[in-house]
Amino acid sequence: MAHTIFPREKFSDPRLTAKGDARASVAWHGLKTLWLNTGTLCNIECANCYIKSSPSNDSLVYLRLADVTPFLDEIDALGEGAKEIGITGGEPFMCPEILAIMGAVLERGHRLLVLTNAMRPMMRPRIQAGLEPLHERFGDRLTLRVSLDSHDAALHDAERGAGAFDEAVKGLSWLAARRFNVALAGRMALHEDEADAREAYGQFASRIGLRLEPSNPAQLVLFPEMIAQDDPPEITTACWQILGKDPADIMCASQRMVIRRKGAAQATVTACTLLVEDTAFELGSTLAEATAAPVSLNHAWCASFCVLGGGSCSA
Known part of the structure; x- marks a missing residue:
């Protein structure tokens, strides 16, 4: 008697795709960037x-x-x-200990990249008064x-x-006037060409007096637009050669993120800055634990953002 074989759902098996092919994974290649997520609280709610x-x-x-401190x-x-x-969030400048965390990172000699919407949390007098001496001491x-x-x-x-755009412009103008090292992270509309987007962001930066070279991907990071209901193909081991991609260039080959879940006894480490809801990507409570095994690309955003979209949160 024949048995009916029911197909798997996509992104349901860490080892095999829905079609039964070997799922791609990414091995650890050494630390490039450690992300600290200061929490999901933010002053705004984006669509x-x-x-x-x-x-x-x-x-x-x-x-x-x-x-x-233990991760440092x-x-x-x-x-x-x-x-x-x-440092990312949420909005990092809502975190009560953000200035102390920034100071600790910089005092150890690391480069610090803080992601912010440059709105009211960053513009509070206490934060401004803490940012300026950090800028004076540690420069770029x-x-x-x-x-x-x-x-x-x-x-x-x-x-x-x-009013969100005008408020962000006020924050950017404050940073520009004090010659902070500022980068922009923008999204491209689904219909927008990258060259056109870079030119438009460059013109915007010029209008507000911001030092920015729009062709430099470290100064202007453009993220692919992502749709939650998007249905990208699963990435198999054969895809690396087909796509001409090196798994060592994928974000989880060299980056991890520290989070602390509500009610958790301690902070833990995730494989990705985007997949904080999926506990399958929570890898341990130390960097050593979180880098011991390859990361299975078992999520739609692994395909749409990282492999196919070429996205990376790092500079």
Whole structure:
């Protein structure tokens, strides 16, 4: 008697695709960037936030300096010198200990990249008063990357709310006037050509006096637009050769992110800056644990953002 074989759902098996092919994975190639997620709380709620940050989402709680220090110690123990440390959220400048965390990272000699929307949390007098001496002491080792959903005010506000673009411009102008090292992180509309987008963001930066070379991908990071209901193909082991991709160039080959879940006893490490809801990508409580095994590309965003979209959160 024949048995009916039911097909798997896509992205349901860490080893095999729905068609039964060997799923691609990414081995660890050494630390390039350690991300610190200060929590999912944010002063705004974007229509398409990658990790659903909002004024009420505290599924990831604020990191404390005590959460961060063991990971900085672990990096020191590697003996590999300075690394890039990225801080993201939520909105990092809502985190009560953000200035202490930034200072600790910079004092150890690392390069620090802080992702912010440059809105009211960053513009509070206490934060401004803490940012300026950090800039004076550490110069271009501190970069603030300001996120924009478009170079067009109407498109940006459609994503983030009325007046959000003008408020971000105020923050960017404050940073530009004090000659902070500033980068932009923008999205490209689905219909937009990358060259046109870079030119438009460059013109925007010039209008507000921001030092920016739009052709430099470290100064202007353009992310592919991602749709939550997108249905990309699964990435198999054969795809690396077919696509001409090197798995060592994929974000999880050299990056990890520290989070602290609400109610958790300690901070833990995830494989990816985007996949904080999927606990399958939570890899351990130390960097050593979180880098011991390859990461299976068992999520739609592994395909659409990283492999096919070429996205990376690092500079």
